[in-house]
Amino acid sequence: MPKRQKYRKSQRGKIRGKANKGNTVAFGEYGLQSTQAGWINSRQIEAGRITSAHFLKGSGKVHIRIFPHKTVTATPQETRMGKGKGEPEYYVACVKPGTVLYEIGGVPKEVAKQVMNRISHKMPVRCRFVERREE
Template sequence: MLSPKNVKFRKQFRGRTKGSPDRGNTLSFGDFGLQAIECGYVNARQIEAARVALTRHAKRAGKSWIRFFPDHPVTKKPAEVRMGKGKGATDAWVARVKPGKILYEMEGIPREVAKEAMKLAARKLSVKTRFVERSK
């Protein structure tokens, strides 16, 4: 699973997930991409599951990039524990996604294969996405 090697603070506030990203909203590396169209959290398991679906459908041809990283800790208290006694332990690492953020990129494969691979990857994610391609 993806997670940071070290962090300055173990626990963070939830914060807000609205607005558009100021960076990472255009294709930088590949010819085809998967772009988020809504706000939300995508956890490390979902990111890995989508990556596996992407590379398997493309039969490991071409090259792919993951353009986001789960650097935000989500805490959770254990089941059947009373309220109080502080904040729970880190349960998962999530990436905060805003509309317009490019999540995955691919190149070196035909358009139809890339589109189907992105469609399979999108099913693994918890945010709505769309297929984008570089304008020639």
């Protein structure tokens, strides 16, 4: 959840195109990159963080590259039409194809692959394992 925001409620919008920012591994050696567009819930992001922390048992460093800025509103069940927009229910991060979701450093490639595989099971979008490119 963001600390401050300009507007309480946001429109849904459309996720168009591929990611041109945040699409390379910048902080760790290995990353988890989305291959689909979609919304990732704040709870799903947290589930991935807990999974990685549990598997690594204190070794290595995990970087979360996405943040849930967008509010998703909902009206209560069995409410009649009208009466305006619903109240904010939860927060999501809008993810384009190519966005790096998580990064990991300080562990061997095999361990990183296992961790990212476990995290990808928690994600609502398809993901792939990527390595840092040396330039």
